[in-house]
Amino acid sequence: MNRIFLKLASVQRRSFLKILLPVAIIVAWEVLAIVLNNQFILPSLQSVFAVLLNPTADILGNGNLVDNAIISLERVIAGFLVAAVIAIPLGIWMGRSEIVHELFDSVMQLLRPIPPLAWVPLALAWFKIGLVSMVFIIGMGAFFPILLNTLDGVKGVKKTWIETAEILGAKEHQILSRVILPGAAPTIWTGLRVGFGIAWMCVVAAEMMPGTNSGLGYLIMSSYNWGQVPVIIAGMIVIGIIGVGFDYLFKMVDRRLFAWRELER
Amino acid sequence: MEGARAMTLNVDHLAKQFSKNGQETVESLIDINLEVKDEEFVCILGPSGCGKTTLLRIVAGLEHPTSGTVKIDTTLIDRPNQKLGMIFQDYSLYPWRTVNENIAFGLELHDVPKEKRDSIVKKYITLAGLSEFGNSYPHELSGGMRQRVAVVRALAVEPTVLLMDEPFGALDAQTRNMLQNELLDIWQKTKKTILFVTHSVDEAVFLADRIVVLTPRPGRVCEIIHIDQVRPRDRTSVEFAKVRRHVLDLINQKCSLQ
Secondary structure (H helix, E strand, O other), X not given: OHHHHHHXXXXXXXXXXXXXXXXXXXXXXXXXXXXXXXOOOOOOHHHHHHHHOOOOOOOOOOOOHHHHHHHHHHHHHHHHHHHHHHHXXXXXXXXXXXXXXXXXXXXXXXXXXXXXXXXXXXXHHHHOOOHHHHHHXXXXXXHHHHHHHHHHHHHOOOHHHHHHHHHOOOOHHHHHHHHHHHHHHHHHHHHHHHHHHXXXXXXXXXXXXXXXXXXXXXXXXXXXXXXXXXXXXXXXXXXXXXXXHHHHHHHHHHHHHOHHHHHOO | OHHHOOOEEEEEEEEEXXXXXXOEEEEEEEEEEEEEXXXXXXXXXXXXXXXXXXXXXXXXXXXXXXXXXXXXXXXXXXXXXXXXXXXXXXXXXXXXXXXXXHHHHHHHHOOOOHHHHHHHHHHHHHHOOOHHHOOOOHHHOOHHHHHHHHHHHHHHOOXXXXXXXXXXXXXXXXXXXXXXXXXXXXXXXXXXXEEEEEOOHHHHHHHOOEEEEXXXXXXXXXXXXXXXXXXOOOOOOHHHHHHHHHHHHHHHOHHHOO
């Protein structure tokens, strides 16, 4: 009985700790907003919530929060998919062939530290303003986490798993589809999760490029030009919530499908 | 059945060298000659690093010898062959597949139709004594159970020869003894030829028709010992102790000298 109480108490304490800081921030925010009394620097909570609670209301003729979020999501999914479609096969190929790995390695190492945003000017020069440029930048952000995790996953497939398949008479394509892919899948999935997170950060930045006229990033920039700080903050909160939501989805799938990774001794 | 025809596994003047740092060559195996007959149980016994696992991997077609050949009857083995099954020490089960799916793996590779697959899986999971665990995942099983699954997975595609690389090395003594008994049972039921690598004298004396004792690196065949005691052998009997003593003496004296 006592133990149950202790356990309950510890669960309560943990959830208490989790909400402690957000509550403190909100209180401090409201106090500071009243003290400063300058809504271009720190608008009141109410004004931010007013925007958040009316997500279908048009904002400065730029469309509403929901529509802009959907536009941003479509872009991020497009860039993310393009990156995944290139990075996963390339990663598998590099993981399977030492020659291919050596061949691509130096270029990969060189390109990897370049932040996706540094590609903005080149993207504009090559693809002009528009969807292609954005997909390119988002794809650049998602590409390397997916590639490197795929490579890692493939290299991490146990040698005896492959040899067992060979002994049992597997052909090369069967080894690939029935041993390498399922064996590397949990790590590839981690790459997709990280890649999606970065892609989501990139879309917002990409939408701040000149000439864009929709999406959450654009909404934020445009609101800045109009001095609408509550909209800026509301937009940031939406970006954060969507990011957390997708990360959670990825984690849920991971726990469902790839539980064996943790449980395998 | 085609398995009725007697088969011989022949290892002929086999040698293996490794190159170390791309320069120095290290001799791993020197002039190994061995003939394993149909339905025979042969143990390869030797200290760690004597190349016994390398020998088994070459027989399996997973590695290539520097010189010499491995043949089943007249067929040269230079790559994995349907007639040879292999069992690894780490079980090598696919953790994302259930026990049933693991046993069915080899059958799937050969496009055996679902119904036939199911009946074969059922037969072999029963042989392994794991019928209730068909839908369990490997991580839910003990080490001994996992190795049972690995054994019947190899058997499901009906190889004639079973190659086993210290299969019980990672198990506790009790489980190990139990699995040795079960293996003999399966061997007698399925009439396979078994080539079994171990460093345990006790295990070799308990299991084998013949023990091939290798020298420390580089591995050569030091002595081949025939054991004709009836099975099941009594580990506590005087005869058993005698053979074990003989093998131990060989290992400590004649076979430890280069």
